[in-house]
Amino acid sequence: MKGVIKRYGERVVLDRVDFSIAPGERVALMGPSGSGKSTLLNCVGGIDRPDAGEVHVAGKRIDRLDHDALASLRRRTVTTIFQFFHLLPTLTASENVALPLQLLGIKSAECDRRVAELLGSVGVDHRADALPEQLSGGEMQRVAIARALAPEPSVILADEPTGNLDSTTGESILDLLESLSDRLGCALLLVTHSRRAARICHRTLLLRDGKFEGHA
Amino acid sequence: MPESMDMAESRGVVALLFRRFTLRHWRRHWRSTALLVGILALGVGVFLSIRLANRAAVSGFDLFTESISGESDFVLRPRAGQVLPESVVTDLRAAIDPLPVVIFPVIEATVAEASGDTTEAAPKQLLGVDLVGLRNLASFGAGDFGDEDGGVGFQLGSPNHGFVADTWARNEKRKPGDSFDLIINDRSTTLTIAGTLKDDPLRPAVPENLVLMDLPGAQTLLGMPGEISRVELVVPPGSMATEFRQRLSERIETLSASDTVLWRLETRNDRRASAAKMTHAFRLNLTVLSTLALLVGTYLILQAMEAAVVRRRSEIAILRSLGVEPGTIRRVWLAESLALGVVGSAIGIGLGWAMAQLAVGGIARTVNGLYYATTTEAAGLDPSETLLAFTFGVLASLLAGWLPARDAASTPPAQALRTGNRVDGFKLLQRPGLGVLVALIAMVCGWLPVWITASGNRWPVGGYLAALGWLIALSILAGVLFVPLSRLLMIWFQRIPEACYAASQLRRPTGRHRLAMAGLIAAIGMASGMGILVHSFEGTLTGWINQLLRADLYVATAGATNATNANVLTPTTWRQFAEDESVEGVDVIRRYSLEFRGRAIKLAGSEYNQQSDRRIRMNWLQSPENSDPQSLTIVESDGAVPAWVNEAFSRRFLIGRGDRIELVTPRGPQAMTVKAVYADYSDEAGTVLVNRNFTAQWFDDETVSNAAIYLKPGMDHEAARARWMEKFPALVIRGNVKLRSEALRVFHQTFAVTYALEAIGVVVAVIGLGLALASLLVERRNEMTTLNSIGFTRAQIARASAIEGSALAAIGLAGGFALSLILGVLLIYVINRQSFGWTLEFRVPWGLLVGLGFLTLATSAAVSAIIGYRGSQLRGEPEE
Known part of the structure; x- marks a missing residue:
């Protein structure tokens, strides 16, 4: 990310932000509410466009891509984990995880195998046929992680992934993210308010009023 | 005392919330508010227009020609046949003497205005009255026949001169002294315009097709010397008028009781009632159809109001978290519904009046063809009909606002604040047990006999109740199709992610899905049910005509x-x-x-x-x-x-x-x-x-x-026809094929209004489906964020929406077609038989149903795809 500026009306949310993350690196992004953390995440994920500056992901400049190219980026390269999990409520746990694989055109048998493997790796294979509303918060976040890992992305964006969980469950989710990111070698950009969450990251960035203040 | 203070306080809160939230919301979202008002106006407009046009067609005959003398007190008509001997006037005079009563003998006939093609000859009402007596009547201005001296040589008793309506003369560019041809019975004759009759604001309008002549002249022209069609009796105004009218009434009633009199007594009210009775079944069916259109409209308002509630759920939740009671929230919504209902209904009245002007021609043609002559060309804004439509519109709006507001107000604030949550909404349609119960009641209603009122009108109440019951029952029961259809789609399209996502939405349908489906069922059921009736009628009629028309x-x-x-x-x-x-x-x-x-x-x-x-x-x-x-x-x-x-x-x-x-x-x-x-x-x-x-x-x-x-x-049919047409120019001679097509043309003309109502119903239902999907997408904005984040393109989201909309339409079609078959049976074997006394053969218009199904599916898919595409960029609430 080079010299990224993002405004909402008169308000500057990201002010000439420069930032990079290496493959396999885990970076925690901290800052008070309204400091621009989610906006930065959205710019990296191609959900939002900066008003100025450049955003490069996996060697490709993405800030000028059209809707379909951005969709393709999110399908293969950058995936997101949300605070409120955002599982599709009408799909079962396994169907939620299968959806990104179906989008990549992976055949049914292969898809089923990988879904089972992913659910197993996050420890919820026994809840494969449950709907989101039948899962606990921790289980839902595990399914969301499995879904984010499904396309084997280069970058995972995690927006307060433990913000809606109790501390014990939160700890287990962080451990899971750490081990999976190590195993798969994908970069993790973790937005959090919690210093305990930041402990799994290689470095921490502090954002205030749209600018980085320094490394914590 | 404290109670009344509470009430006053509550009213104050409602007013405050109405100003702060409702009015501001309307200002900010004026487009959706205008759409809501427009939908309501359309429903009220359709309902009112049909009722106004009906009323105008029925009252059309009661205009000028019915009472040439003004407000006649009594009318005497032949007891049997069509004419009375003129001597009846002398007998009558002797019987009622010395009462000061003006007696008007009238001869009346339907003739035709000659034109190049006799099959297209326009009917005219020829009236022969005592013009001198009429001129002396106080209610008739002296200037009414003021043009007769305009150098046209008119003399009282002339069989060659007639007065025509001023509007007709102006339209046809004719003036006194000009002549025109009339066909009377099987001969043609020429009449000179003696003068024109201008409209008087105090009297019914002069119908355009009127020809007024002096009585002896008309009798000569019609070849009916010494004969009259009716006698009008008028008591001249004055201080003793009421007493004279009473005495006249007693005398006339005594006379009418005798078996030897040739006439029967009829008041204007009798005549009106008789005309209303004749067309009762026809009008009742049209009214029921227009009510069904309003019902479909109500579904739509319900959907629109629910959509508005969905958009403002968080606002409702915040108010509740601030301590506003659910009852107060319901009252604010009811106030909003009332305001929308009043504005929409007021616009609907204007719209209904305008639409009535278009519908009245079609209805009048049907009444003309089947019942009696009516000259109506415009429908007035009747106060009682206007009030009924207004009340109907406001009540529909209140009902539509109350149901979703009740659900929204009872949702716990914490749940409502979480925008990602699914809202089941509208619980009524989620009870299959209730559907079965209503279906059983409807089945019983279908067997009820016709209800005959004291005035002899036949009301197939059981049939109508059964139709309404089945509509409600199937609207509930068709919901069971969601899960099997979802499974089928999952199996068929398991490799297409957008189809899987769309199918998963039907696995657990929300109240909104069910409401959209119910609207479609009502509209499709109504349109196809009428289609079955019309097709059955047409098939039966064609078979009957084939048997009947065997001559050349x-x-x-x-x-x-x-x-x-x-x-x-x-x-x-x-x-x-x-x-x-x-x-x-x-x-x-x-x-x-x-x-x-x-x-x-x-x-x-x-x-x-x-x-x-x-x-x-x-x-x-x-x-x-x-x-x-x-x-x-x-x-x-x-x-x-x-x-x-x-x-x-x-x-x-x-x-x-x-x-x-x-x-x-x-x-x-x-x-x-x-x-x-x-x-x-x-x-x-x-x-x-x-x-x-x-x-x-x-x-x-x-x-x-x-x-x-x-x-x-x-023998050559055409040659014979041509030969006779030349010999008898005043006759209409049609070939067998021509007459058959003419009969079917009249038939289709009769059903023209119903076709328009069907089309409105289906359009309204598809708009309803679009509204339902739009509000579903708003409700699912967090899911849109998710879909975007895992790589769905806008086109894929649009396709998912199209698949969901089409599946919804397919269920609506399945329920609608089932309803149409039941409605068809009820219309043919119960309602039609009880109203008109006709047995029809049951026939299903498969072509129409397939066409309607295809059109509905295609339109629903297109509307849903557009809404999905537009909604694909919706974002969930920020989670920071």
């Missing part, structure tokens, strides 16, 4: 498609056809209006040819022992005349084969034995058919209404 050529006088056309073929004319060397045989029929058990019926005297092999075939419902028409000539040993009656007569009066009836004719009461009941789809008043020899004696009349001609084998 059909002869009638000009303007003969009009129900009240009394023009006839004189014996000299019709016998010339019978005696023509190219003719093998002739069927003739003469129809008379009579009363039976106090209600208007028709007596037909027929004479069927015995020469041709192609004889008329009746479609028997109760067959006679001898179906040869010649059997109708044989009088029974007790003097009773054999008669065949049509189905409408049989059902109206519960008379069947073997029953005896008595009809009063100018030659006194005549006894008849019913030998058979036949199907007849041209009349719902009831017809008694006897041999023409009897009617000729009873009415001293050798004329016939029309004739069917069978040519000898090998």
Whole structure:
């Protein structure tokens, strides 16, 4: 990310932000509410466009891509984990995880195998046929992680992934993210308010009023 | 005291919230508010327009021609047949003397204005009155006939001069002194315009088709010397008028009680009631249809209001978290619904009035063709109809606002604040047990007999209740199709992610899905049900016409498609056809209006040819022992005349084969034995058919209404037709094919209004589906964020929405078609039979249903795809 500026009306949310993350690196992004953390995440994920500056992901400049190219980026390269999990409520746990694989055109048998493997790796294979509303918060976040890992992305964006969980469950989710990111070698950009969450990251960035203040 | 303070406080809170939230929301989202008001206006407009047009068509006949003298106190009409001897005026004068009563004898006839093509001849009402007496009547201005001295040579009693409506003269660019051709019975004559009649704001408008003549002139012109059609009695205004009117009433009623008088007494109210009664079934069916359109509209308002509630759920939740009671929130929503209802209904009234002007022509043509002459061309804004439509619109809006507001207000604030949550909403449609119960009740209602009011009107209440019950039952029960369809889609499209996502939405349908489905079921059911009725009617009618129309050529006088056309073929004319060397045989029929058990019926005297092999075939419902028409000539040993009656007569009066009836004719009461009941789809008043020899004696009349001609084998139909057209220019002579197509044209014209209502219903339902999907997408904005984050493209989201919309439409179609079959059965075997007395063959218009299904699916898919594409960029609430 080079010299990224993002405004909402008169308000500057990201002010000439420069930032990079290496493959396999885990970076925690901290800052008070309204400091621009989610906006930065959205710019990296191609959900939002900066008003100025450049955003490069996996060697490709993405800030000028059209809707379909951005969709393709999110399908293969950058995936997101949300605070409120955002599982599709009408799909079962396994169907939620299968959806990104179906989008990549992976055949049914292969898809089923990988879904089972992913659910197993996050420890919820026994809840494969449950709907989101039948899962606990921790289980839902595990399914969301499995879904984010499904396309084997280069970058995972995690927006307060433990913000809606109790501390014990939160700890287990962080451990899971750490081990999976190590195993798969994908970069993790973790937005959090919690210093305990930041402990799994290689470095921490502090954002205030749209600018980085320094490394914590 | 504290209670009233609480109430005042509550009202204050409602007013505050209404100002702060409702009004501001309207300002900010003026487009969606305008759409809501527009939908409501459309529903009210359709309902009002049909009722106004109905009313106008019914009251049209009650205009100028019905009461040439102004507000006549009494009208005396022939007891049997169509004319009274003029001597009745002298007798009447002697009987009521010395009361100061003005007596107006009137002769009236339906004639036709000659044009190049006699089949297109416009009907005209010819009235012959005592012009001198009329001019002296206080209510008639002295200037009414002021133009007669304009150098046109008009003299009282002239059979060659007539007054015409000023509007007609201006439209046709005619002036006093000009002449025009009229067809009277089977001859053509020329009339000079003596003057024009201008509209007077204090009197009914002068109908455009009026020709007014002096009584003796009209009698001469019509070939009816010494005969009149009716007598109007007027008590001149003055201080004693009320007392004179009372005394006149007593005298007249005493006289009417005698069996020897030739007339029957009729007040204006009687006449109005009789016309309303004649068209009761026709109007009732149209009203029920328009109510169904309003019902579909109500579904739409319900969906729109629910969509508004969904958009503002967080606002409701915040208010509740601030301590506002659920009851107060409901009242704010009700106030909003009331305000929307009032504004929408007010606009709907204007819209309804405008739409009524378009509909009135079609309805008036139907009434003209089937019932009586009406000259209505514009529908007025009747206060009682306006109030009814307004009330209906406001109530529909209140109901539509109350149901979703109740659900929203009862949702816990924490749940409502989480925008990603699914809202089940509208619980009523989620109870299959209730659906089964309503279906059982509907089934029972379908078996209820017709309800006959004290005035003799027939209300198929059971049939209507059954139709409404099935509509509700299927709207609930069709919901069970969601899960199986979802499974099927999951299996069929397991490799297509957008299809899987769309199918998963149907696995657990929300109240909004069910509401959209119910709207579609109502609209499709209504449109297809009417389609089945029309198709069955058309099929039955075509079969009936094929049996009935077996002759080569059909002869009638000009303007003969009009129900009240009394023009006839004189014996000299019709016998010339019978005696023509190219003719093998002739069927003739003469129809008379009579009363039976106090209600208007028709007596037909027929004479069927015995020469041709192609004889008329009746479609028997109760067959006679001898179906040869010649059997109708044989009088029974007790003097009773054999008669065949049509189905409408049989059902109206519960008379069947073997029953005896008595009809009063100018030659006194005549006894008849019913030998058979036949199907007849041209009349719902009831017809008694006897041999023409009897009617000729009873009415001293050798004329016939029309004739069917069978040519000898090998004769050229067209050549014969051309030859006779030249010889009898005032007649309409149609070939067999032409007459069949004419009959079907009249049929389609009759149903023109229903086609328009069907189209409105389906359009409204598809808009409803679009609204439902739009609000579902708003509700699922967090899911949109998710779909975007895992790489769905906008096109894929649009396709998912299209698949979901199409699946929803498919369920709506399945339920709608099931409903249409049930409605078809109810319309044909219950409602139609009980209202009109006609038995129809059940036929399903598969082509129409497939077309309608395809169109609905395609439109739904397109609308859903557009909404999905637009909604694909919706973002969930930020989670920081």
